[in-house]
Amino acid sequence: MKLVKFILVGFVFGIVLTKSEAVSWYRIYEMFQFQSFHMYGIIMVAVLTGIIGIQIIKRYHLKDYSGTPICIPDKEHSIARYLIGGIIFGLGWALAGSCPGPIFILIGAGFTSVIVVLLGAMLGTFMYGVLKNKLPH
Amino acid sequence: MELIYHTWSWYISGFIIGLVMLVLIYFGKSFGMSSNLRTLCSMAGAGKKVSFFSFDWKSQRWNLAVVAGAMLGGFVATHYLSDASNVSINPKTIEQLQTMNIDAPQGKLMPDALFSNQVFESPKSILILIVGGVLIGFGSRYAGGCTSGHAISGLSNLQFPSLIAVIGFFIGGLIMAHFILPLIV
Numbered sequence: 001m002k003l004v005k006f007i008l009v010g011f012v013f014g015i016v017l018t019k020s021e022a023v024s025w026y027r028i029y030e031m032f033q034f035q036s037f038h039m040y041g042i043i044m045v046a047v048l049t050g051i052i053g054i055q056i057i058k059r060y061h062l063k064d065y066s067g068t069p070i071c072i073p074d075k076e077h078s079i080a081r082y083l084i085g086g087i088i089f090g091l092g093w094a095l096a097g098s099c100p101g102p103i104f105i106l107i108g109a110g111f112t113s114v115i116v117v118l119l120g121a122m123l124g125t126f127m128y129g130v131l132k133n134k135l136p137h
Numbered sequence: 138m139e140l141i142y143h144t145w146s147w148y149i150s151g152f153i154i155g156l157v158m159l160v161l162i163y164f165g166k167s168f169g170m171s172s173n174l175r176t177l178c179s180m181a182g183a184g185k186k187v188s189f190f191s192f193d194w195k196s197q198r199w200n201l202a203v204v205a206g207a208m209l210g211g212f213v214a215t216h217y218l219s220d221a222s223n224v225s226i227n228p229k230t231i232e233q234l235q236t237m238n239i240d241a242p243q244g245k246l247m248p249d250a251l252f253s254n255q256v257f258e259s260p261k262s263i264l265i266l267i268v269g270g271v272l273i274g275f276g277s278r279y280a281g282g283c284t285s286g287h288a289i290s291g292l293s294n295l296q297f298p299s300l301i302a303v304i305g306f307f308i309g310g311l312i313m314a315h316f317i318l319p320l321i322v
Contacts, residue, residue, distance in 0.1 A: 005164065006202035012208020013157045014205065019141075019218060020150030023211070024246040025268045026226050029234070032314035035227040037146040041147030042154065043288060049155025050293025057162065064165040072162065073293060075281065076296040082298050085280025086287075086305015093306060094313035095265065097247070099284040100277060101170035101207060103270075106247070108208025109215040116263060120270020121180070125174040127271070129189035129305025135279065 005028040023105050025097025031032045031096050092124075142220040158289055166199055169286035173197070173204050215246065221278035237322045251322070265321065280305065 020042055021027045031039035057070050058063070065069050096117045098106060102129055103121060106114040128135075158168040175190065176197040184191030224242035231241045239250045248256070256262035277283040279300045282291060288306065291299020 003202040006166075006199045007206035007209070009160055009164075009254050010203035010206020010208075011210040011213075012153065012206075014207035014212075014230075015143060015214045015218070016145065016150050016153045016157070016210075017207070018191070018211050018214035018246070019145040020147065020154075021144055021224055021246065022150070024224050024242070025248060025251065026224050026230070026234075026246070028310075029314060029318075030230045032310045033233065035230045038147050042151040044290050045148050045151025046150075046154040046158070047154050047292045049201050050158050050289060051295065053155065053159040054162075054294050057159075063184070064163050066165060068165060070165075072167070074294075075296045075299060079148070079250055079301060080277060082280050082287075082301040084303045085276050085278070086302040087312075089276025089280055089283060089295050089302075090306040090309020090311075091313045091317070092265045092269045092274075092276055093284070094318065095156075096273060097251075098267025098273075099170070100174060100273065101283075101285055102204055103203045103273070104170070104173070106209035108211035109246070110212065111247055111252055112254055113256050114247075114258075114296060115284065116266040117270040117273070118269040121174050121274035121277075122177055122270075123236040123267075124271035124274025125171075125281050126178050126183055126190075126243040126273045126274075129175075129183065129187040132189055134239055 013101070014108060017102060017105055018109065021099060023102035023109075028094060028097045078137055084136070092121075096120075141218055143222055144225065154289065157284065158285075161203075164199075168290045169282055170204070171274075171283040171286060172247075173200050174274050175278060176201060220244070227306065237319060271312075275309070276309070 010021050022039065022042055027039055032101055050065045098117065099122065103114055103118050132137060161168045176194045179190040179192060179194040221244040223244050224246060239248045240308060251262065282302065287299040287302040291302065
């Protein structure tokens with residue numbers, strides 16, 4: 001039963017990403033061609049909402065639903081892994097036109113071919129696990 | 138009702154996505170979709186061979202529940218909340234796509250040229266989807282997050298590493314969309 005609230009959050013996420021068309025290959029292509037503000041607007045407002053929310057959480061030392069003070073860990077410092085990993089991710093993002101969230105949402109929406117992208121993404125994740133210690137981080 | 142069936146505006150959508158992230162923080166978790174790929178690898182038994190995947194994947198069940206909900210949301214939104222006015226992208230973009238023989242949206246989320254079931258008959262199309270997936274999976278784990286973990290969660294928490302990652306996402310995306318995609322599609 002504990003999982004129901006997470007299914008509900010996911011449900012809202014799936015609907016909003018589909019209805020905003022952030023899951024659409026076309027919208028990603030259009031974004032990378034700078035031919036629409038739509039995707040940039042979505043990311044900007046999401047980040048702005050997040051910044052305000054997190055600032056409120058920090059300023060008022062808010063607690064989570066179980067009463068534990070909310071603590072959001074900082075990301076580890078590095079340049080190489082974020083830049084190289086980011087570029088590799090970006091190449092895939094524009095090629096397949098979907099990031100990990102939309103991959104699942106599109107499969108749920110009935111796009112059978114996206115299962116191939118998911119299998120590729122699992123393979124890529126596995127390859128990272130194998131090569132992890134040999135890569136600059 | 139039109140408000141629901143038509144494309145949702147960027148400001149409403151962005152706001153709800155921000156709230157989704159904040160609600161997950163309130164539930165004591167964090168918003169990041171690519172972690173599920175690692176969990177799936179672990180569930181498939183990758184932990185026996187590679188230590189990166191030997192962790193208690195059951196601790197990630199909550200995130201798999203988010204995925205299950207998202208898939209259901211995708212199903213409901215495409216089958217019951219959509220109409221033919223959707224995905225009205227820039228006419229210039231449509232023209233550009235035509236030169237690459239990619240069909241116009243006409244309400245569809247994904248081009249048939251790349252995602253219809255006919256792609257299963259074309260080794261080249263399957264290869265594009267697999268390579269795209271591999272890059273997404275490898276890159277997001279290497280960078281420690283994807284659009285949700287870095288672009289939304291990380292930037293919201295004013296993390297400099299996430300800014301570097303997002304700049305990387307766009308460098309990669311622009312190279313693909315402008316230089317590589319026209320050559321291979």
